[in-house]
Amino acid sequence: MNELSKSNPVVFAAGLGKTYEAKGKKVVALDGISLEVNAGEFVSVCGPSGCGKSTLLLILGLLLKQDEGSLKLSGTDVSDLSQSSKSSFRAEHIGFVFQDFHLIPYLSVMDNILVPSLAKPVENAADRARMLLSEMGIENRCDHLPSALSAGERQRTALVRALLLQPELILADEPTGNLDRENSTIVLDHLAGYTDRGGAVIMATHDNEAMERTGTRIVLDEGRQISSK
Ligand SMILES: Nc1ncnc2c1ncn2[C@@H]1O[C@H](COP(=O)(O)OP(=O)(O)OP(=O)(O)O)[C@@H](O)[C@H]1O
Ligand SMILES: [Mg+2]
Numbered sequence: 001m002n003e004l005s006k007s008n009p010v011v012f013a014a015g016l017g018k019t020y021e022a023k024g025k026k027v028v029a030l031d032g033i034s035l036e037v038n039a040g041e042f043v044s045v046c047g048p049s050g051c052g053k054s055t056l057l058l059i060l061g062l063l064l065k066q067d068e069g070s071l072k073l074s075g076t077d078v079s080d081l082s083q084s085s086k087s088s089f090r091a092e093h094i095g096f097v098f099q100d101f102h103l104i105p106y107l108s109v110m111d112n113i114l115v116p117s118l119a120k121p122v123e124n125a126a127d128r129a130r131m132l133l134s135e136m137g138i139e140n141r142c143d144h145l146p147s148a149l150s151a152g153e154r155q156r157t158a159l160v161r162a163l164l165l166q167p168e169l170i171l172a173d174e175p176t177g178n179l180d181r182e183n184s185t186i187v188l189d190h191l192a193g194y195t196d197r198g199g200a201v202i203m204a205t206h207d208n209e210a211m212e213r214t215g216t217r218i219v220l221d222e223g224r225q226i227s228s229k
Contacts, residue, residue: 008075010169010200011037011060017068018055018223029055030066031223037202037216039168042195044211045204047220053204054099056220057171060202061096062086074168091119095162099173099204101154103146103161109133110142113161120165132160136186151178159187163194170194172203176210188213 016033019026030052037043045053058064059071062078071079074093081089090096095116103112110129117125133139136156138149146154155178162170172191176184184207191201192213203210211217219227 008072009036009038010041010074011035011202012072013060013069015069016056016059016066016071018052018059018064018066028223030059033069033220033225035218037169037200039198039200040195041200041216042192042214043200043202043216043218044214045202045218045220046206046211049206051220052223053220054173057096057173057202057204060169061094061171062090063096087119091116091165093168095165095167095170097155097158097162097170097172097175099177101146101158103154103157105146108143108145109138109149109157112146112157113164116161116165122165125164129160129164132163135190136160137183152180152183155179156183156187159190163190166199168200170199170201172201174204174206176205176207181209184209
């Protein structure tokens, strides 16, 4: 986590809006969402299915462009960066846990986890990966392909991949969605511990236990922010 995160909010978003168009129909997925997230904050984004949680995380992770509003990450105005600058920025600053994992099917668990270290080489990446896998209780799955894992094991693999480079910001989309209570608690402990060490975590969730672990809850309904506390 670099020095910038100490002087600027990790996320500063104002008036984010996104409308999808599919088969001639418009769906307003986000409308006027503003948020500020600082280093060390654990934030949940909650609300019913379809309210815009994943859309918000994808925009904050520079994987989707908003139609309206501005976005600064760690003090950088990221809205108008080129695609390649966005990719570099993401590799440097953001870890993403996707709702559907996005593991590479022909790479082992270990190789999937090491993918981010190709974009940003770090020392002892493999040792760190093994330590995180062991903390998640899946060290004996290192050599397996994702297709040989349970959904919960895939989810934990995706989380280890996001944690590997110790980014300033972790965006986690339903990270406990496929886990039993015991494993959810392990994942939530990891995310909370990450914020204790100065990282910022924004997590989309339906899970009450997960929401209760966060200091700030942003509640969405049909793309609008109905409360933030
Ligand atoms: N690529 C797309 N094209 C058209 N509409 C989309 C697209 N992606 C999402 N939507 C719509 O945008 C709205 C918000 O979707 P989003 O996936 O952000 O919701 P969500 O809160 O993450 O839902 P869930 O809890 O089910 O994951 C939904 O109405 C969805 O149908
Ligand atoms: Mg979603």
